[in-house]
Amino acid sequence: MGSIGPVLLRTVKALAYLAGGLVAGVAGLVWAVVSTLVTAVLSVTQLGAPVFLGATWVTRRFAGLERRRAGWVLGAPIGSPYVPVRGRSLRERVLATAAQPATWRDLAWLIALFPLGLAGGVAAVVVTAVDLGAILAPLWLWAVPNPHAPFPARPLMTTVPGRFALVVLGLAVLPPAAWFVRWLAGLVAAAARALLAPGLHRRLVEETERLAATRRRVVDAQAAELRRIERDLHDGAQARIVAAGMTLALAARKLRTAASAGPSAAGPSAAGASGGADVGADIGLARRQLDEALAELRRLVRGIHPPILTDRGLHAAVAALAGDSPLEVTVDGDAERYPAAVESAAYFVVAEGLANAAKHAGASRCTVTLARAGDAVRVRVTDDGRGGADPAGSGLDGLRRRVEALDGTLTIDSPPGGPTVLHAEFPCAS
């Protein structure tokens, strides 16, 4: 008999839900109709926007109540479907609110609740009243004379044994009646869930935010990784090669000292001297090879993460690029620091722009502009060359992928005859 308690509780909750639906249905319909009409009428005036936002606020509270009420039947309240409204001006907020399907689904539920709540509530209340009436028949039926009731009812209602038979009948019908109330409540709550639960819109918005966040982490991790590689090369391979070069330099020096001291000592002086010269030449060769290895590593490091970018930031690094360019380059912008991934991508945009201007466009001067505009960083490279650059060129294509990984955009405008304008824009919260 342990299962009676929970079942009874669920039935009582279902009954409360359906009975409450009678009130909520009427209130919901009235609010939906009145608020829609008022908002519609006021929408032509200045008051339209605040009234719409206010009405939506109330509707959302109402819908929130409905979500909690449906929780009596569903076991847990329905989740909230709203997406945070962003926007600075009233107009932006109104548009953002209106664009959310949840705003309109709330209203749809308040209207649908009227017939559903009415039908469900009436059915549940009638079934419960009749069954409880039958079970409690001996207590009240004696007070209601029914001399003209038709056959099966008259003996049941007018005689004492008949009334007790009604009790038995009522108790027998109680389980199916309770089941019916719960089923009905489940039906209405399911309809509520269909309209009030988070829809595809909310799920897509959440999924997009999640993807953007994970991608941001990947990009940040990649930038950190590149810097780590640069550090590792600096402290590891490069340092070891320099150390080897030092040892080699000392060896060459010792060899020279020995060779100059050699002839004074007796013995195979001629053979020793020529052998020493050979070794000296080999050491010189090894030294040059080490130098080449270091030069190659330096080129590699510049390609993955230029040291001056770490040291001094984007503006200084771009100024260094400008200084290394054979063109006359003007750099506009301040020395603000941006996230490492943005600085790195922006640096390579400028590097590519300057290289193209010098190599392909036949330009003689270039202007580089670095500027923050609100929540974005803009990088622009303008030359005075002959234009006609291919926007799908391999260098630009790789660059575009790099910029787009940061949610940025890269555009190139290069009409025949010039000028070429390379423009990149990165989102970057200030």
Add this chain to the structure above:
Amino acid sequence: MRIVIAEDLLLLREGMVRLLTDTGHTVVAAVADAPGLLAAVAEHRPDLSIVDVRLPPGFRDEGLRAALELRAAAPDTKVLIVSQYVERAYAAELLADGRGGVGYLLKDRVTALDDFLDAIERVAAGGTAMDPEVVRQLFTRGARHHGVGALTAREREVLDLMAQGLSNSAICAALFLAPVSVEKHITGIFGKLDLPPADDTNRRVRAVLAYLNG
């Protein structure tokens, strides 16, 4: 010569100490960071400090900043900056005060030991030593001045060595030229680049670099 070394990597610090000791110099202190450098220079008053650009804690350009700080406080402090990469901008900052006694070399240059020891002597004597890589960067940039284009190949070579901080006699030795012809080339260079004639090596380096930086 009494030298202070500031280098964070143990391998290179010890290598440098050994290299200098073996060539007859005295390393009075070998430190691993910028505060250590400032303290060691204050304590030992060395003839020269050899400083890595990148030092702890930030591993950015602390070494360079410390060197500039030292020279701002005591103008006759001689500093040779070494690095695994060279930036024209850093060279310009080092030379900006217009006094000699500064150098800026790639760490690779220590492997050409004689040239490196020459550079040390030059800087300690109040001259300059600019890495050929810095000078090469300057030439790329200077190519837009038509004056540089008017130089002969030989004059370009002489200008290159002059910019590195070499004296006339060193240029003679490097290019196997007679002192007279080197002087003739230098006069030609100063004429073509429209620079005021100068005898002192430092003033010459500054004039050339200022021109190429322009």
